[in-house]
Amino acid sequence: MIEIKPFIETSILVGLSTPAQDLRRTEEHLDELQFLLDTAGGIASKRFIQRLEMPDPRTFVGRGKISEIRSYIREQNIDLVIFDDELTPAQFRNIEKELECRVIDRTNLILDIFARRAQTSNAKTQVELAQGEYLLPRLTRRWTHLEKQRGGFGLRGPGEQEIDTDRRYLRWRISLLKKKLETIDRQKSTQRKNRRGMVRVALVGYTNAGKSTIMNVLSKSNVFAENKLFATLDTTVRKVVVEDHPFLLSDTVGFIRKLPHTLVESFKSTLDEVREADILLHVVDISHPDFEEQIHVVKQTLVEIGAADKPTCIIFNKIDAYRYTRKEADDLTPPTAENVPLDELERSWMAKANTPSIFISATMRTNLADLRRMVLEAVKDIRLRRND
Numbered sequence: 496m497i498e499i500k501p502f503i504e505t506s507i508l509v510g511l512s513t514p515a516q517d518l519r520r521t522e523e524h525l526d527e528l529q530f531l532l533d534t535a536g537g538i539a540s541k542r543f544i545q546r547l548e549m550p551d552p553r554t555f556v557g558r559g560k561i562s563e564i565r566s567y568i569r570e571q572n573i574d575l576v577i578f579d580d581e582l583t584p585a586q587f588r589n590i591e592k593e594l595e596c597r598v599i600d601r602t603n604l605i606l607d608i609f610a611r612r613a614q615t616s617n618a619k620t621q622v623e624l625a626q627g628e629y630l631l632p633r634l635t636r637r638w639t640h641l642e643k644q645r646g647g648f649g650l651r652g653p654g655e656q657e658i659d660t661d662r663r664y665l666r667w668r669i670s671l672l673k674k675k676l677e678t679i680d681r682q683k684s685t686q687r688k689n690r691r692g693m694v695r696v697a698l699v700g701y702t703n704a705g706k707s708t709i710m711n712v713l714s715k716s717n718v719f720a721e722n723k724l725f726a727t728l729d730t731t732v733r734k735v736v737v738e739d740h741p742f743l744l745s746d747t748v749g750f751i752r753k754l755p756h757t758l759v760e761s762f763k764s765t766l767d768e769v770r771e772a773d774i775l776l777h778v779v780d781i782s783h784p785d786f787e788e789q790i791h792v793v794k795q796t797l798v799e800i801g802a803a804d805k806p807t808c809i810i811f812n813k814i815d816a817y818r819y820t821r822k823e824a825d826d827l828t829p830p831t832a833e834n835v836p837l838d839e840l841e842r843s844w845m846a847k848a849n850t851p852s853i854f855i856s857a858t859m860r861t862n863l864a865d866l867r868r869m870v871l872e873a874v875k876d877i878r879l880r881r882n883d
Contacts, residue, residue: 534608
């Protein structure tokens, strides 16, 4: 029997360094883009970065950089070019014409991962709607059906089963999906109303921060968790009892920088679990060198969905993986996430944060007793407010 190996595209990553985003930050964003590609099962052979005042409205990067990328594509037989920012339909057309290669952007890659991760009917419907709304203005750039059949990133999923779908059909499909999600929203709302008697706690945070692992530890359940982005798409709710005090704990989809607006809108019923929670447990991966920006991204997303005013406990997770990398201690080196010892970070956050916070390792089960006590105090406080 002949073994058929899965088709794996070789890709290159393209990012832009601007006055608003320095070179170090651009590298970090491309690191995350590569993690997204790894999650999707792809391979990145090289990354290209250009410094510009602003993206070129025609080809995102400048003419010289496009020529450099085209030469590399031809020499290395590259299948796919992935841009770190969302491209306009005109940019897609111009770049594909210049490079003679398939092009996708960060949004396209995230949607592809969501399509792979969606398991339930609810999640599949939400992803298909997001894909349809993303695809609608970009139909003119689609490649031929013969090239599509080989697979690849940004090509699969429930939203792109009909490759030659015209705009009229796609608009009709989007309308149908929105009606279906309205029905799902009503059902979810009824379920939440039936649970109003109990205190509701929601885990939120950047993707891959360890929310599902904490969910498993607190609820003694077996929610799917792995070291990849967007392991959780569907909200999971479990009843938890701590010292005879029951409450409902929900695990939600992770946030990410540059999260596509279409996904935020499509996952309304999932995010409603966050909006209607009594307490938020904001999980932070403290081992990530850019965890402070991740905190900002999550807080900004909570503002956008109308959940920023909730009582919040910050859980700094993965202290077992935190690395203190400062080699030379001197007063001239500015403090960053990488060069401050954990005990100093702990003291500074405990002293300055307006919200309760704790440092734990969910996988190593470090400080979990303190975590349970912190959550219990927050639950008791909500109950006291309700009884007043």
